[in-house]
Amino acid sequence: MxxxxxxxxxxxxxxxxxxxxxxxxxxxxxxxxxxxxxxxxxxxxxxxxxxxxxxxxxxxxxxxxxxxxGPGAYVVQALRAPTAHAVAAAFLAGSVRANTLPGYPAGCLGVQGALAAGEHGQVAHDTLAAWRAGGQEYLRERFQRAVDEGDLPAGADPDLIARYVMTVANGIAVQAAGGACGADLQRVADAALRHWPPA
Known part of the structure; x- marks a missing residue:
């Protein structure tokens, strides 16, 4: 024993x-x-x-x-939306919610975590750059599927659309960290999608 x-x-x-x-x-x-x-x-x-x-x-x-x-789970959830436009709308709305959660820090851990990172923060900087790039790649793949299925026009550039949506989301995070409220940020998200490419 x-x-x-x-x-x-x-x-x-x-x-x-x-x-x-x-x-x-x-x-x-x-x-x-x-x-x-x-x-x-x-x-x-x-x-x-x-x-x-x-x-x-x-x-x-x-x-x-x-x-x-947890707070960032909206990324994967948004990808399940039935159309590319719905994916982008859910992604940006999720970004607004996650960046302005009551009782939580304003902004996004994935954006704020390595801002102004020096030599000792290089690992975090690289980790977060890869994390953001992964989110953008998920969007690109989903928008490529939308092109293949005819939900987006044949000439649409999935990489550019994914980069655009991610850039707006990152801007929302920075604005939220600066004190912008959820309602104002949702108006920005809505405005960003007004010229969505028709199918």
């Missing part, structure tokens, strides 16, 4: 602590979020942070995944 004892259970809720870390990164950016800020918000020691999540870069990646599955 083995005398090995099971490891001590964690004395904290790992998912709840990760949510708190996500909020710190969202509000302060990668470089602005110190380990002290993170451990105080999460209610754990540095030793527990390293044991449960790895280093700061690992924690940031996990926080970004929590954001993607």
């Amino acid at each position: 083995s005398d090995a004892r099971p490891g001590r259970p964690r004395a904290f809720d790992a998912d709840a602590a990760l949510e708190k870390a996500m909020l710190v990164f969202w509000a302060q950016g990668y470089e602005g979020a110190s380990l002290t800020d993170l451990t105080e918000a999460m209610g754990i020691s540095r030793k527990s942070l390293y044991a449960a999540y790895g280093n700061k870069e690992d924690l940031f990646r996990k926080a970004l995944r929590a954001y993607t599955d």
Whole structure:
């Protein structure tokens, strides 16, 4: 019979602590979020942070995944809309909602997280650039399907349309971080789609 004892259970809720870390990164950016800020918000020691999540870069990646599955889930949900126009409308409306959620930092973790990142924030900068590019690629693939199915005109450029929608969404994030309200930002989203290419 083995005398090995099971490891001590964690004395904290790992998912709840990760949510708190996500909020710190969202509000302060990668470089602005110190380990002290993170451990105080999460209610754990540095030793527990390293044991449960790895280093700061690992924690940031996990926080970004929590954001993607939580406030950022509108991206994947929008892709299920029946038409390209509906996809773009749902994507931008989701961006407005996610960037102006009551009780959460204004703006987007994926945009704010690496703004003005210096040398120590390069990993976060690169991680977020890849994250944003992935979202744009999802849109491009969906708009390519719309062209193939005749929902968008044959001459439409799926890459350009995806880049346009993503650029508007990123602008919405920056405006939200600057204090713009959801109603005003939704008006911007609506205006961006007024000249959608007809099928």
